[in-house]
Amino acid sequence: MSTSFPALTQFSHGGGCGCKIAPGLLSEILSRAPRGLMPAELMVGLETSDDAAVYRLNDEQALVATTDFFTPIVDDPRDFGRIAATNALSDIYAMGGTPILALALVGMPIAKLSAETIGEVLAGGAEVCRAAGIPIAGGHSIDLLEPIYGLVALGLVHPERVRRNADAQPNDVLILGKPLGVGILSAALKKGVLDAAGYAEMLAHTTQLNRVGSRLGGLAGVHAMTDVTGFGLTGHLLEVCRGSGLSAQVTLADLPVIEAAAHWARQGVVTGASARNxxxxxxxxxxxxxxxxxxxxxxxxxxxxxGLLVSCTAESAPAVLAAFHDDGFAQARVIGDLQALANGAAPGLRFA
Ligand SMILES: Nc1ncnc2c1ncn2[C@@H]1O[C@H](COP(=O)(O)OP(=O)(O)OP(=O)(O)O)[C@@H](O)[C@H]1O
Ligand SMILES: [Mg+2]
Structure with missing residues (x-):
């Protein structure tokens, strides 16, 4: 962690995906906007709160498009840039796609932050895009009260390998790719109680590219995929349940958890966003x-x-877990399953 830059979280009211507008309010806002055009080529649009839009170009290729930006979740500018870019590319992988290029979205209080500091944020994003094998080919930058950084990300996917969040099937098992708790670690950081090991762990998880999603899109037993972000495991799993018309059961004891996050959560160190969620x-x-x-x-x-949240057949679960483990997601595991709705029941989620 570099110490020569101003601590970025002092400028943000709530950082990372914790500054997303909660799902209930977001759907109310979106319901007020007029319904847009629905060209036949648009394979995935707004209707199921999916990770990215998907537009069929031809029989072999569809374009995957998404954007994500947020305020600082960490103090170090390069780390902030790395986390924001990794997060922005994740939605491409969550559709089964492979990124091809990105544009940078930059809003910075230029009276308070030097060109050097802002440059570090951009360098962090560039580092991640290089690792993902894509250029940052443009962007847009404005003077703003709170710093924000993120990307527009574009990718490609074979139309048959698109993995929506709405195509889960009854009796699928649910596999989560990364352990839960980075929001809790960010709350501990903001409180000044997170130690260096806890910070290193937070950074390791938040800068791990969900690249394995491109590979998972090619596995026949994988029916649906999404990434777990600002709405929490529950919120994103509910999007799968509602989109697919199913109910889910998750076993609390099976959840992969960051140990330091469990420690701080037991002490009551949590984000404000978790209660809103x-x-x-x-x-x-x-x-x-x-x-x-x-x-x-x-x-x-x-x-x-x-992490990626995958809904797949029980038979394909070993191959899905092997793909995660091969790609460095050591804590990926089965966390529950999905069932058909009982007569008249609404989609929902039961924890056990
Ligand atoms: N202003 C907006 N106009 C249109 N659609 C929006 C707007 N804001 C959000 N959305 C859409 O609402 C849905 C929100 O769901 P969700 O936050 O799970 O998506 P997401 O992009 O996968 O999130 P994340 O990037 O954190 O993974 C997405 O489909 C997103 O494209
Ligand atoms: Mg997503």
């Missing part, structure tokens, strides 16, 4: 009697640059 899930979530409040904070914890 929880409130927005409403009655679609059944919570077991006796489960601890820190576990509730964990399943609603906003994950900045979180």
């Amino acid at each position: 929880w409130a927005s899930y409403g009655s679609d979530v059944v919570w077991p009697d006796g489960a601890a409040p820190w576990q509730q904070a964990l399943v609603s914890d906003p994950q900045t640059s979180g």
Whole structure:
């Protein structure tokens, strides 16, 4: 961590994916906008809150398009740039796609931050795009009160390898690629109680590219995929359930968890966004009697640059887990499954 730059989180009211507008309010806002055009080539649009738009170019190729930007979640400018870029590319991988190019989105308080500091943020983003094998081919930059950074990301995917969040099938198992808790670690950082090892762990997870998604899109048993970000595991899994018309069961004891995050959550160190997220899930979530409040904070914890959530057949689960493990996602594991809806029941999620 460099010390020669001003601490970036002092400029942000809430960092990373924790500054996303909560799902309930977002859908209310979006419902007020007139419905846009729906060309036949648009394979994935707004309707199921999916990770990216997908537009069929020809029989072999579809364009995947997404954008993500947010305020600083860490103090170090280069680390902030790396995390934001890794997060922005994640939605391409979550559709089964491969990124081809990015544009940078930059808003910075230029009276408070030097060109050198802002340049470090951009260098962090450039480092990640280079690792992902793509150029940053342009962008847009404005003077703003709070720093924001992110990317427009474009990718390609074979139309048959597109993995929506709405195509999960009954009896699929659910596999989560990264452990939960980076939001809790960011709350500990903001409180000044996160040690160097905790910071290193947060950075390791948030800068790990979800590249394995391109490979998973090619596995026949993989029906649906999304990435877990600002709405927490519960929010993004509910998007899968609603889009697919299914109910989910998740076993709390099977969740991969960052140990330091469990420690801080038990002490009550959590983000404000987790309570907002929880409130927005409403009655679609059944919570077991006796489960601890820190576990509730964990399943609603906003994950900045979180893991892929895969819905696949039980037969393909070993191959999915092997792909994750090969790609360095050591803590990927099965966390639950999906079932058809009972007569008249609404899509929902039950924790056990
Ligand atoms: N202003 C907006 N206009 C149109 N669509 C929007 C707007 N803001 C958000 N959306 C859409 O709402 C949905 C929000 O769902 P969600 O946050 O899970 O998406 P996401 O892009 O996968 O998030 P993340 O980038 O954090 O993974 C997405 O489909 C997104 O494209
Ligand atoms: Mg997403």
